Amino acid sequence: MSGTRRAARAARNAGTGTGTLWTAVNASSAVLLLVVSACWAWPIYASTQYIVAAAVAIVLGVGIALIRPRVGTLSSLMLAVIVYVGAGAWVAIPRLRILGVLPSLEAFGSFLRGVVTSWHELATIATLPVGSFQALLVPAFTVFFWGAFVSVAVSVGSVRAGMLGVLAAWSTTLFPSAFGWALGTPLSVAGIGLPQGLQWMWGVASFVGAIAWLTWRSAYQRSRQLAQVSGSRRQRTRAQRTVMGAALVVVTVLAGSTIAWGVTGQSRDVLRTAIEPQVDVSSWESPLSDFRSYFTDELYQETLFTVTGADASIVGRIPLAILDAYDGVTYHVSEYADGGSADSYELLPGSRPVDDAGQQVSYQVTVNGYSGLWLPAVGAVSSVNFGSDEDLNNAIFVGSSTGNVVDLAERGGVLGISSGDTFTYTGVLAPEASKGQLADGATVTVTEEEYPELTSWRDALVAAGYDLSTLSGVTQAITLLTNSGYLSHSVDVGSGDEQPMWTQELGAEAQASRAGHSTERIEALFGQLNEVVSSIPDPAQAGSDEVSVAALGDDEQFATAAALLIQSTGKQARVVVGFELPEDGTVLGQDMRAWVQVRLDDGSWVDIAATPQSQRPPTEVETETQLQQDPTTVQPVLPEVEPPSQVNPEAADDQSDQDVVSEEGFAWLDRVVKPVLLGLLIAVVLFGPPLLILAAKSVRRRQRRQRAQPAAAVIGAWDEFVDRAVDAGTNIPASSTRRETVRALGSPEVLANIADTAAFSDAAVTGADSSRYWAAVDEELSRLWAREKWWTKLNATLRLRSFVRRISLGQAVTGQKASRGDHT
Incomplete structure (x- = not known):
């Protein structure tokens, strides 16, 4: 051949x-x-x-x-x-x-x-x-x-x-x-x-x-x-x-x-x-809404993560999330529907060049009690490396506008990082300006109709000489804001030994305050400030101890109030949630902070602290009055329900054990099924087409050999002989006679003669004749194939030329053709 x-x-x-x-x-x-x-x-x-x-x-x-x-x-x-x-x-x-x-x-x-x-x-x-x-x-x-x-x-x-x-x-x-x-x-x-x-x-x-x-x-x-x-x-x-x-x-x-x-x-x-990155931020909970949870007794002294390699005097604060949109309920990362900066999140490919001029910082974070998608990241990110953990390395995204760094890997039902994770962070910390004009283009609409108390206090500031268009003037205004407030992290301060841990650090009388940073909550805060508006000092005395203390809350409320105050003047501002970095690098729950960033006309962002003072308690507004002025929904007193574990501890333990066994069982099943399915997919892609071709040829051969009439089975053997030759690369014209075909292949003419006899002779062909002819054809094919190289045999076995040829001749692939005696 x-x-x-x-x-x-x-x-x-x-x-x-x-x-x-x-x-x-x-x-x-x-x-x-x-x-x-x-x-x-x-x-x-x-x-x-x-x-x-x-x-x-x-x-x-x-x-x-x-x-x-x-x-x-x-x-x-x-x-x-x-x-x-x-x-x-x-x-x-x-x-x-x-x-x-x-x-x-x-x-x-x-x-x-x-x-x-x-x-x-x-x-x-x-x-x-x-x-x-x-x-x-x-x-x-x-x-x-x-x-x-x-x-x-x-x-x-x-x-x-x-x-x-x-x-x-x-x-x-x-x-x-x-x-x-x-x-x-x-x-x-x-x-x-x-x-x-x-x-x-x-x-x-x-x-x-x-x-x-x-x-x-x-x-x-x-x-x-x-x-x-x-x-x-x-x-x-x-x-x-x-x-x-x-x-x-x-x-x-x-x-x-x-x-x-x-x-x-x-x-x-x-x-x-x-093409816009397809990362959905609408389901991300604002970390500012969770601010006060870090000041509960459970997390207050809990080690969240440890930072090594960073100089606390240079880094100062570590941002967790920069929030650039406000909807009247929460400050959050902006979406396209917000009409703000439309922060899009793009995949970080291991590392990227950073053009920002500034000081490079590099540190390692070991996660303990913290968990979530937000990564503590300072400055403009250059690289984040979780070592050999490919799941975390492959799911790092960076906000195009805010620079937020998030990890969207989901492991064991937890989104992001969790206890035991370790990563190395490298970024560039841009130098902060000390003066300049604020940039126009507020992303939040603050109107007098919706924020009458805020507007009133802002107008009082302007009347007192505060220039809210410059960095120095805004810094003085926010200093006055925080100096007029008193730090409070919960609505219930308890008494005696039942006081929360955070109250023990104040060294002064603990006061209660409501959580949240909705429009209503911020308006209540400015309402308290307006009660002492007559005592607003000149800008140079904004940090004086003589300033009247009227508002209660923590960074959650005061950072939001500061950002909205600046936005009300048509300038750009946003809220940052992060941590104060201790000297030893061990970050606890009590180190959680929120502050405000303002944008200058050169495009740079400047941090301004927004934590209210805690040395001088309110002098004008008592705690009881405060809670009455800022009403919140009173929850009905419900009868205490004994937990199931106390009603029947043994049953609860049994149920817990069953749940653990069930989860472990499914986890084991998941580890086994995924590799098996993956292996099957690879096998189908690699071996599926060849196996289909082999199966088709096997079915065709079996149908030809098992034809009911022995003469038809003989013709089927001849068809198999020709198709094998065609698949091997032999060009057999449709007009060739059977004798011409065997001569071209160098095969015995007796094969052509027997096939012609079966096609046209009236002589009976028995089943034994058919079997002998099939054996002769197989023997001749074996002889022809013996001189071919292995790749030629493989190629012929997987080739579909014979199928295409018979379709083009208008013949049925599986046989049953009314063959002319002198043609193939």
């Missing part, structure tokens, strides 16, 4: 221009364009792992495409799929290699998921480069592997459609163009400034390469075809040249737009600027 296939291949290639030179030039041209695309995409990854992934993808894609003429299109495509998954899991997911060498089962699963999901993740990630973060190398590996395979397979294997191979290679430049930055790096060439720099250079290189390749193909084919005579052949030549010209026009137009963009330096739309 091998000699027949070589002869057929030579006949097909005669006069088409194919050969060693044709193959070498087309393959080399494809590789050059792919290398240009890979260089263009370097800023997206900027890592050695990317170089390895791109190189392996191009080499394997080209290699499999070059063996396509030998093994067949279908077999090469199936081989390409298998190699794509296997090599992709190895080079595109380096973090999941076993001993750093072999891809793990988890790597295969991550790669297959990445084929679908990593494109969106790459388009919405916070910054570039991304290195080998998560499965973000999968898009690059996919583009270059299939770009190499398709471009070489088509350009080498087809003359008429070969220009599509050129377009396939050139189209890989769309990947860096779409997934890179909207603006490039400036570059000067021969004294001419190019705003888009290197991106422009790679665009020109791809354009020139594609045009040169198309021109060479056209010239080479034209020289080969000029010798051809006949009108029809020249007609086809003109058609090919027309298609080639069209391809040149397409490449010229597309590449021309790239060059124009590079020269003008205008920003262009890319996927990164068009």
Whole structure:
């Protein structure tokens, strides 16, 4: 069969221009364009792992495409799929290699998921480069592997459609163009400034390469075809040249737009600027609403986390969450519906460059009693590293406007970090200004109708000489605000030994106050201040001990009041929730703080403390009056219900044990089922198509052999003989007689004679005759296959040419054909 296939291949290639030179030039041209695309995409990854992934993808894609003429299109495509998954899991997911060498089962699963999901993740990630973060190398590996395979397979294997191979290679430049930055790096060439720099250079290189390749193909084919005579052949030549010209026009137009963009330096739309990150912040609870829980006896002296490596005198406070939107009930992170800064959260790829000038800070956090999605982060984040915990490393998001750092990994029903987690944080702490004008553009509407008490107090400040448009004036106003308040963390202060822990730290009389920071609560606070508005001192005396104390509350209320006060003047402000960093780095519940940030007209944000003083108790408003002036809903007294554990302790313990066993049982099931399902998915992807082909051929053979009529079974054996030869690569024309077929294959003519007899003779064919003929066919096929190499046998076994051939001849695949005696 091998000699027949070589002869057929030579006949097909005669006069088409194919050969060693044709193959070498087309393959080399494809590789050059792919290398240009890979260089263009370097800023997206900027890592050695990317170089390895791109190189392996191009080499394997080209290699499999070059063996396509030998093994067949279908077999090469199936081989390409298998190699794509296997090599992709190895080079595109380096973090999941076993001993750093072999891809793990988890790597295969991550790669297959990445084929679908990593494109969106790459388009919405916070910054570039991304290195080998998560499965973000999968898009690059996919583009270059299939770009190499398709471009070489088509350009080498087809003359008429070969220009599509050129377009396939050139189209890989769309990947860096779409997934890179909207603006490039400036570059000067021969004294001419190019705003888009290197991106422009790679665009020109791809354009020139594609045009040169198309021109060479056209010239080479034209020289080969000029010798051809006949009108029809020249007609086809003109058609090919027309298609080639069209391809040149397409490449010229597309590449021309790239060059124009590079020269003008205008920003262009890319996927990164068009796709919004899909992180839902609407379900995130505002940490300011949970502020007072840290001052309960359970958490007051509880170690939340420990910070090592940070200088408390430099860091001061560690922000947990910056809240830039207010809805009259809570201060929270802004959503698109808020009309504020619309903070979007983007995936952090391990690390990112930070341009902010300032002092770099780096510290390690060991989590104890704290849990939640908010990470204690100082300044502009550069990197967050949880070590070997990939779940946490792969779910770090950064707020584009606020700079909040959150971790959305969910483990055991807990969202974010929890006790036992450790991470290293690196960021840049920007220097704070000491003076300046506040920036316009308030994000919260504060009207006199809705906030009459706040407006009244603000007007009194202005009348007293406080300039609320400058940093110094606002600082004085907030100092007066906190100096006029008295620190109180709960609505019940108890008495004697039953007093909360926080009251024992005051050294003065503890006062009760309501929680919350709604419009009503803040208006009540300003109402208390307005009762002593006549005693407002001049700005220079805002921090004096002579200031009257009237308002009760803590940072939750006073930070909100300060932010709304500034917003009422049309200036920008926001609330920050975080912790005061102790000297020893051990952060307790009592270290929780909230403060306000104001924005200056240079774009910088400045922190202003908003904790009310605790040395001088209220002198104008008594606690009882305070609670009456700020009414809250009185809950009815309910009868005390004894907990079930006290009613029947043994039953409660039994139920608890059952719950624990049930949870552990499901956890064990989850650990077992997920790897099994993942393994099945990989097996289906890799081995599903080959197994389906083997099953189809097995069913076809069995149906042919088990035909009711022995003569029909003999014809089925002949069909099996021909189909096996066709799948092995033998070209058998539909017009060939059975004798011509066996002669072409070098097989005994008796096989053709018996089949003809079964088809046309009136002589009875017995079941024994059918069995003997099937045995003879199997023996002849074994003889023919014995001289073939193993990959040829594998290719023939998985090839579908015989199915396609019979469908094209209008014959049923499984047999039962009314065969003409002199044809196959």
